[in-house]
Amino acid sequence: xxxxxxxxxxVNRNQSAQALQVHGRLFLMDAGEGVQSQMVRYxxxxxxxxxxFISHIHGDHVYGxxxxxxxxxxxxxxxxxxxxxxGNLKPFLTFFLSYNEWLPFEIAFHPVNTRFPEVIFExxxxxxxxxxxxxxxxxxxxxxxxxxxxxxxxxxxIAQYGLTLTEIGxxxxxxDVVRADGSVIPxxxxxxxxxxxxxxxxxxxxxxxPGEAEVLxxxxxxxxxxxxLTEHEDKAASRFHTTTRQAAQVAVDxxxxxxxxxxxxxxxxxxxLYEAECRAVFPETYATADGDxxxx
Amino acid sequence: xxxxxxxxxxVNRNQSAQALQVHGRLFLMDAGEGVQSQMVRYxxxxxxxxxxFISHIHGDHVYGxxxxxxxxxxxxxxxxxxxxxxGNLKPFLTFFLSYNEWLPFEIAFHPVNTRFPEVIFExxxxxxxxxxxxxxxxxxxxxxxxxxxxxxxxxxxIAQYGLTLTEIGxxxxxxDVVRADGSVIPxxxxxxxxxxxxxxxxxxxxxxxPGEAEVLxxxxxxxxxxxxLTEHEDKAASRFHTTTRQAAQVAVDxxxxxxxxxxxxxxxxxxxLYEAECRAVFPETYATADGDxxxx
Numbered sequence: 001x002x003x004x005x006x007x008x009x010x011v012n013r014n015q016s017a018q019a020l021q022v023h024g025r026l027f028l029m030d031a032g033e034g035v036q037s038q039m040v041r042y043x044x045x046x047x048x049x050x051x052x053f054i055s056h057i058h059g060d061h062v063y064g065x066x067x068x069x070x071x072x073x074x075x076x077x078x079x080x081x082x083x084x085x086x087g088n089l090k091p092f093l094t095f096f097l098s099y100n101e102w103l104p105f106e107i108a109f110h111p112v113n114t115r116f117p118e119v120i121f122e123x124x125x126x127x128x129x130x131x132x133x134x135x136x137x138x139x140x141x142x143x144x145x146x147x148x149x150x151x152x153x154x155x156x157x158i159a160q161y162g163l164t165l166t167e168i169g170x171x172x173x174x175x176d177v178v179r180a181d182g183s184v185i186p187x188x189x190x191x192x193x194x195x196x197x198x199x200x201x202x203x204x205x206x207x208x209x210p211g212e213a214e215v216l217x218x219x220x221x222x223x224x225x226x227x228x229l230t231e232h233e234d235k236a237a238s239r240f241h242t243t244t245r246q247a248a249q250v251a252v253d254x255x256x257x258x259x260x261x262x263x264x265x266x267x268x269x270x271x272x273l274y275e276a277e278c279r280a281v282f283p284e285t286y287a288t289a290d291g292d293x294x295x296x
Numbered sequence: 297x298x299x300x301x302x303x304x305x306x307v308n309r310n311q312s313a314q315a316l317q318v319h320g321r322l323f324l325m326d327a328g329e330g331v332q333s334q335m336v337r338y339x340x341x342x343x344x345x346x347x348x349f350i351s352h353i354h355g356d357h358v359y360g361x362x363x364x365x366x367x368x369x370x371x372x373x374x375x376x377x378x379x380x381x382x383g384n385l386k387p388f389l390t391f392f393l394s395y396n397e398w399l400p401f402e403i404a405f406h407p408v409n410t411r412f413p414e415v416i417f418e419x420x421x422x423x424x425x426x427x428x429x430x431x432x433x434x435x436x437x438x439x440x441x442x443x444x445x446x447x448x449x450x451x452x453x454i455a456q457y458g459l460t461l462t463e464i465g466x467x468x469x470x471x472d473v474v475r476a477d478g479s480v481i482p483x484x485x486x487x488x489x490x491x492x493x494x495x496x497x498x499x500x501x502x503x504x505x506p507g508e509a510e511v512l513x514x515x516x517x518x519x520x521x522x523x524x525l526t527e528h529e530d531k532a533a534s535r536f537h538t539t540t541r542q543a544a545q546v547a548v549d550x551x552x553x554x555x556x557x558x559x560x561x562x563x564x565x566x567x568x569l570y571e572a573e574c575r576a577v578f579p580e581t582y583a584t585a586d587g588d589x590x591x592x
Contacts, residue, residue: 009332009367033363034330036305057395059366063359067329070355071305095391099353 001262001292002038003030006227007060008266013290015060016204016263018223019044020144023125028052029142029202035064036071042291047075051121053128054085055204056139057092066096073103080106084120084130086138087111112140117215125149131215133206135240141203143219150174151191161185198296201256204263207240213253221296222256223288225263226274232265244274248281259285260294297558297588298334299326302523303356304562309586311356312500312559314519315340316440319421324348325438325498331360332367338587343371347417349424350381351500352435353388362392369399376402380416380426382434383407408436413511421445427511429502431536437499439515446470447487457481494592497552500559503536509549517592518552519584521559522570528561540570544577555581556590 003014015032019039026048028035039046046068055061065083072081083093093109112120117131125147133139153171157163167177167185177185201216204225216222227241236243242250244261251259259282261274271287278285286294299310311328315335322344324331335342342364351357361379368377379389389405408416413427421443429435449467453459463473463481473481497512500521512518523537532539538546540557547555555578557570571583582590 007366007370009336009363011333011337014333015363033360034333037307037310037330040305041307059363063362063366064329066359066362067305067311067355070303070359074303091391091394095387098387 001260001288001290001294002035002042002044003032004262004264004271004288004290004292005032005060005269006263006265007058010266010269013264013269014038015064016055017064018202019049020200020202022144022146025050025123025126027128027144030055030061030204031064031068032060033063034067036068038290039068042293047072047077049081051082051084053130053140053142053202054083054089055133055141055202056086056135056137057088058137058205061205062089062092065092069096069103069107070100072105073100077105080108082108082110082121084110084112084128084142086140087113088138114140117143133203134209135205135207139206141201141206141215143199143201143216145199146195146197148197149194151187152194153191157185157190161190163190200296205241207237208242208246208250213250216250216254216256219254219256221258221260221294222251222254223260223262224250226261226278227263227265229265229268229273230277244277245281248278248285251278251282251285257284260288261285262288297556297584297586297590298331298338298340299328300558300560300567300584300586300588301328301356301565302559302561303354306562306565309560309565310334311360312351313360314498315345316496316498318440318442321346321419321422323424323440326351326357326500327360327364328356329359330363332364334586335364338589343368343373345377347378347380349426349436349438349498350379350385351429351437351498352382352431352433353384354433354501357500358385358388361388365392365399365403366396368401369396373401376404378404378406378417380406380408380424380438382436383409384434410436413439429499430505431501431503435502437497437502437511439495439497439512441495442491442493444493445490447483448490449487450485453481453486457486459486496592501537503533504538504542504546509546512546512550512552515550515552517554517556517590518547518550519556519558520546522557522574523559523561525561525564525569526573540573541577544574544581547574547578547581553580554590556584557581558584 002017005013014034016030017035018029020027112130120130121128129143130140171191198220201219224247226244226247228236228243275287298313301309310330312326313331314325316323408426416426417424425439426436467487494516497515520543522540522543524532524539567583574581
């Protein structure tokens with residue numbers, strides 16, 4: 001958690017940004033002002049950053065991009081940086097490049113433009129789905145889904161049954177081994193899944209919207225903004241933000257395992273109040289602070 | 297001192313920015329990323345900010361402008377904000393405004409363009425002089441000079457000599473009072489200057505250059521960047537920066553009262569090393585840290 005504040009500056013919370021590590025790959029969600037310093041402060045290996053996913057172009061979600069890109073340039077980065085976000089982010093990058101023609105690496109911008117959940121990026125181990133939020137300006141949420149891992153073959157079986165490389169390959173693909181003599185080595189005995197696929201959803205900024213829980217169904221860990229306490233439900237609606245109870249209800253309806261919250265209004269930055277209101281609806285809620293690390 | 301780091305991000309030092317209060321007016325010099333948070337953190341009354349003086353458009357001196365301007369907008373500022381800086385700062389403001397047409401206040405940009413020291417701004421109590429630095433890109437230093445105060449008339453004289461309002465006015469203007477009977481009330485007896493005019497120079501970033509000490513002659517407090525320790529004099533020259541000893545020598549040659557230093561290279565952020573090297577040449581040197589406050 002690199003920034004848990006909303007737009008007005010406060011002490012000890014930076015503006016929106018989160019880093020996510022998935023099987024050694026590093027992703028950034030949003031880039032509020034100061035994100036580069038936060039990455040240094042919290043020992044996030046900045047130079048390994050591969051892709052940035054921007055929710056929308058409000059300043060508290062993007063103004064840290066400029067410094068981050070400059071530092072990558074000064075640091076001699078050569079590998080491309082991929083940036084995903086709404087199309088209106090493009091002029092920010094064009095403006096930056098007009099002042100930094102010497103940049104030694106490529107900025108690959110991938111505009112997101114979808115009305116429905118859509119996979120926008122995929123590797124061997126993870127996929128990223130973008131979906132529209134409701135924020136009065138083009139805004140996207142992002143879901144990171146780990147893919148089903150290969151089966152791991154139990155070491156003791158390899159020796160015990162004298163498994164050949166071909167037979168090991170068969171098990172890894174998730175099939176029983178049937179030998180020439182008709183005997184069967186059942187997959188379920190000889191191999192196991194090292195983990196069940198996990199998922200993380202980044203939802204900031206938005207008002208709650210119809211179908212939101214459907215999009216987030218079964219997510220392992222959901223980050224959902226809670227800009228306002230319940231007493232400010234009117235403000236939340238008029239400014240396209242979410243209250244504590246609303247976010248907690250989404251967590252209930254979507255059946256997630258854990259809810260993380262942040263983006264607290266500057267009028268009240270005591271995260272315990274936000275957490276308590278959520279927990280009354282969804283006990284597995286955790287209010288985040290800058291520097292918090294969660295393992296999924 | 298709102299930011300004492302150089303360009304690469306480090307922990308516990310923000311990028312370049314300083315606030316200066318002169319007779320209740322608030323000025324900002326440079327606006328490195330995170331300057332708005334620093335102003336909140338160190339209780340600088342941000343909303344009172346009147347003018348910003350930008351040295352040059354390298355990112356570590358300007359990327360904090362965007363967030364600051366956004367926050368002024370959200371905070372409902374209506375009074376104009378004056379920004380002084382090289383002409384190539386203009387597109388930054390144009391870009392910002394293209395995304396913030398709703399801004400409730402005016403940004404008045406005053407391009408600085410001078411080869412010699414020139415007064416660019418003046419009030420009843422202070423003048424600001426811009427002069428070119430040597431940084432491989434258009435860059436300016438700024439000198440803030442308090443004006444000569446009016447003479448204060450000694451209260452005991454008013455009663456003792458039964459001074460008229462006209463006579464008090466004469467003394468305030470700095471003249472002896474000559475009465476109808478030919479008697480003289482000498483200015484030096486009846487009035488005094490409440491303070492000697494003070495001055496502050498902001499010099500960042502630059503290599504030392506011919507005539508620098510002349511420009512800074514007699515300054516009360518000089519802030520001068522010292523990006524490099526003496527051992528890196530080669531780097532300082534090739535990157536248009538200054539070493540500790542070089543800055544201290546400028547302080548000696550200019551006959552300033554006090555030297556403040558900062559903008560330390562990220563390769564060595566121990567300010568005591570920089571201070572010690574300067575003090576060997578100019579004892580009245582103080583290495584600055586974020587949050588330091590100096591009264592001139």
